[in-house]
Amino acid sequence: MATVLKRNQWQIWKDVIFALMVREVRTGFNDKLGLSWAILHPIAFIFILSFIRGRLDGGETHSIPTFVFMAYGLLLIQLFLTVFDSASKAVKKAKPLYAFRQVQPISPVIASSLFEILVKVMVFIGISVIMYLMQMEIRVDDFLALILNVCALALFSVFFGLMFGVLSLFVPELSKMQNLLTRPLFFISGVFFSMRDVPPEYWYLLDWNPILHAIELSRYSAYTSYGNTAVSTNYLLLVTLGVVFLAMLIYRSLWKSAVSR
Amino acid sequence: MIQIRNVDKYYNSHIGRQYVFQDLNFDIPIGSNIALLGKNGAGKSTLFRMLAKSEYPNAGQIITDQKISWPVALASGIHPAMTGRENTRFIGKVNGVEDLDDYENKVKRFSELDKKFDLPVATYSSGMRPRLAFACSVAIDFDVYLIDEVTSVGDASFKRKARKALFRKSQTSSVIMVSHQMSELQLFCDSAILLDAGKLVFYSDLDEAIERYDEL
Numbered sequence: 245m246a247t248v249l250k251r252n253q254w255q256i257w258k259d260v261i262f263a264l265m266v267r268e269v270r271t272g273f274n275d276k277l278g279l280s281w282a283i284l285h286p287i288a289f290i291f292i293l294s295f296i297r298g299r300l301d302g303g304e305t306h307s308i309p310t311f312v313f314m315a316y317g318l319l320l321i322q323l324f325l326t327v328f329d330s331a332s333k334a335v336k337k338a339k340p341l342y343a344f345r346q347v348q349p350i351s352p353v354i355a356s357s358l359f360e361i362l363v364k365v366m367v368f369i370g371i372s373v374i375m376y377l378m379q380m381e382i383r384v385d386d387f388l389a390l391i392l393n394v395c396a397l398a399l400f401s402v403f404f405g406l407m408f409g410v411l412s413l414f415v416p417e418l419s420k421m422q423n424l425l426t427r428p429l430f431f432i433s434g435v436f437f438s439m440r441d442v443p444p445e446y447w448y449l450l451d452w453n454p455i456l457h458a459i460e461l462s463r464y465s466a467y468t469s470y471g472n473t474a475v476s477t478n479y480l481l482l483v484t485l486g487v488v489f490l491a492m493l494i495y496r497s498l499w500k501s502a503v504s505r
Numbered sequence: 506m507i508q509i510r511n512v513d514k515y516y517n518s519h520i521g522r523q524y525v526f527q528d529l530n531f532d533i534p535i536g537s538n539i540a541l542l543g544k545n546g547a548g549k550s551t552l553f554r555m556l557a558k559s560e561y562p563n564a565g566q567i568i569t570d571q572k573i574s575w576p577v578a579l580a581s582g583i584h585p586a587m588t589g590r591e592n593t594r595f596i597g598k599v600n601g602v603e604d605l606d607d608y609e610n611k612v613k614r615f616s617e618l619d620k621k622f623d624l625p626v627a628t629y630s631s632g633m634r635p636r637l638a639f640a641c642s643v644a645i646d647f648d649v650y651l652i653d654e655v656t657s658v659g660d661a662s663f664k665r666k667a668r669k670a671l672f673r674k675s676q677t678s679s680v681i682m683v684s685h686q687m688s689e690l691q692l693f694c695d696s697a698i699l700l701d702a703g704k705l706v707f708y709s710d711l712d713e714a715i716e717r718y719d720e721l
Contacts, residue, residue, distance in 0.1 A: 246608040246645050248572060249601045256601065263598035271586045343581045344599050345558035500561040504516075 264355035308467040317435035331405025389465035397458035403491035439474040507533040512565035540690040543700030571648040585627035616640035
């Protein structure tokens with residue numbers, strides 16, 4: 245009979261998350277298009293919208309090509325929306341799997357968010373390839389800053405999703421509100437506008453939103469000339485840290501009763 | 506030995522907390538095969554799931570150094586869109602099986618699914634799913650197997666096979682079993698725990714326990 249390895253906590257986590265990711269890929273895409281659709285769909289969406297928008301004006305927005313301006317906005321807001329959505333739903337979706345004591349609610353959350361993040365990385369690469377083929381200028385002035393901003397946003401999305409997912413097991417109304425809460429973010433996160441277009445006296449209406457900071461900062465790290473009006477890396481990192489802390493606090497105190505629900 | 510220490514378990518409802526166990530202290534001896542007896546709603550499944558750590562008590566602890574299986578019920582943790590093989594690999598990986606290919610073969614052989622093993626579980630008949638679930642658990646070496654009614658499904662030949670396998674297991678490791686069929690329990694178990702009104706009583710003789718259970 246099959247013997248079981250003695251594993252430490254890390255190895256168990258690694259195995260479980262790996263198994264869950266395979267399961268995610270395997271069950272999420274059952275038609276002929278399969279996994280490729282997960283990547284092609286956002287590429288097409290982002291590309292078409294950015295391209296049309298780029299054609300509508302002179303082709304430049306505050307010194308960066310409008311295509312690039314739009315592509316960053318759309319890619320990052322989608323990163324947030326999809327990661328948040330899948331992370332928050334993973335808690336409930338994996339419920340039958342909690343029969344295995346090795347599977348704790350955070351593992352499906354990490355597995356499905358990691359998958360979504362990987363998809364977005366592929367989308368980023370895909371769009372860069374299309375830009376290269378169309379002989380558009382590909383420029384990232386400060387690559388490290390770009391990575392930092394994107395990672396912070398990804399982390400923020402995962403843990404915000406985790407918090408939301410765990411809490412909505414106790415307050416089911418939350419998951420009904422989810423769409424209502426996230427949909428407006430598409431319009432107020434600076435996807436379609438720059439903070440430079442907003443008069444300073446109205447910044448307070450928008451600048452609480454860490455997604456806006458991530459998007460504007462990413463544009464800034466790609467083209468330094470774009471500027472970082474009204475946004476700051478420190479704010480983004482602090483909010484991320486706060487959300488990670490809060491989410492872990494809630495998770496740690498509630499996961500055992502969440503499993504029993 | 507599985508030690509249950511000061512365990513509280515309740516479920517919240519709109520009419521207040523529904524206690525299943527309150528300040529429960531009990532030692533479950535390992536080494537014999539134990540039947541869990543109790544009326545509907547006495548907390549058999551809850552206790553079962555807590556032993557497997559599929560669920561946690563609201564207070565207190567359950568302490569053991571034994572390798573305990575997951576509660577093997579009709580189709581626990583099996584995804585209908587994945588094939589039998591993929592489900593097997595998933596379960597093997599989660600449980601930390603050393604040699605997954607070997608495990609896969611064992612499950613395939615035992616479950617007698619043949620070609621169906623590579624088809625999605627959704628296409629299986631209702632008798633085949635528990636066969637897969639049962640095969641997945643019995644192919645792993647545990648110290649304690651938690652078996653919930655699974656041996657009573659499937660056709661006659663599989664039932665025989667499952668019973669034989671479980672019987673062999675029960676010689677070397679322990680089986681804790683829930684079933685409403687007394688004949689089933691008498692086949693595997695030699696002792697019993699009777700659950701009544703949130704209290705546990707251990708009987709080293711199964712027949713005595715069944716008598717008590719009938720009186721309830």
